Amino acid sequence: MKKHLFTLLFIVAASFAAKAQIGTGRYYIGGSLNYNYDGYGYTNTYSYAAGTTVYTNHGISNLQINPDFGMFLSKNWAIGIQPGYSRTGGTETSVYTALAGSGTTSYTYDRKYHTDALSLGIHFRYYCMLNDRIGIxxxxxxxEANDINNFKSGSISVGGNPNIVFFATKKLAVNLGFGNILYTHDYQTKANSFNIGLNTNIGFGVNYYWGKQ
Structure with a gap:
């Protein structure tokens, strides 16, 4: 409900704005702030001769700060580069249950963690203006992202998300992004993951547009 209200307020505010300035010969600069939270996380179970360990990574939060710079290739298509910084944190819980007569002891262990990463990306946008000021x-x-403390630890991701854009003036616009479709390959573990969702990821950005049309 809050997200829908937030979107509605932006639409109302944008209704008084000037005509959007996009298209061939235009450039944009700005940035975005994204926050994602997964309370449930994921769970893995490992069985051994002496017992079983249930490993859970939960309360996972991710904050991303991404400045960007781009240019329009045509009336609707734009390409941009986006360096970034992100911090991911959460809680790891290991619950070991020993089998009777194994000579081991059951335990529960909790550990809070966070990792910081730098990234560099290239993105494409296709602007579809609904009127002179509002579009999607x-x-x-x-x-590609790498751990600040260990650059051998990193990943490459391919994905995208929908955005709503509101031009407050001819040159200044606010973006509201939500959801994502993301495929990620981890260099260190060689693991691949695929995520899709519309409710867990919210992004907010501002862009300044300039140039000849």
Whole structure:
């Protein structure tokens, strides 16, 4: 409900704005702030001769700060580069249950963690203006991220998400992104993951547009 109200307020505010300035010969600069939270996380179970360990990673939060710079290739298509910083944190819980007569002891262990990463991505946008001030654009691209403390630890991601854009003036616009479709490959573990969702990821960005049309 709050998200829908937030969107409605932006639409009302944008109704008084000037005509959007997009298209060939235009550039944009700005940035976005994204926050994602997964309370449930994921669980893995490992069985051994002496007992079983249930490993849970939960309360996972991710904050991303991404400045960006782009240019329009045509009336609707734009390409941009996006360096970024992110922090991911959560709680790891290990519950070991010993089998009778194994000579081991059951235990529960909790550990809070966080990791910081730098990233660099390239993205594409397709602008579809609903009127002179309000539009939507899907943004999709490729991003490589590396752990600040260990650059051998990193990942490459391919994905995208829908965005709503509101032009407050001819040159200043606010973006509201929600949801994502994301495929990620981890360099260190060689693991692959695929995520899709519309409710867990919310992004907010501002862009300044300039150039000749």
């Amino acid at each position: 654009f899907p943004q999709f691209g490729v991003t």
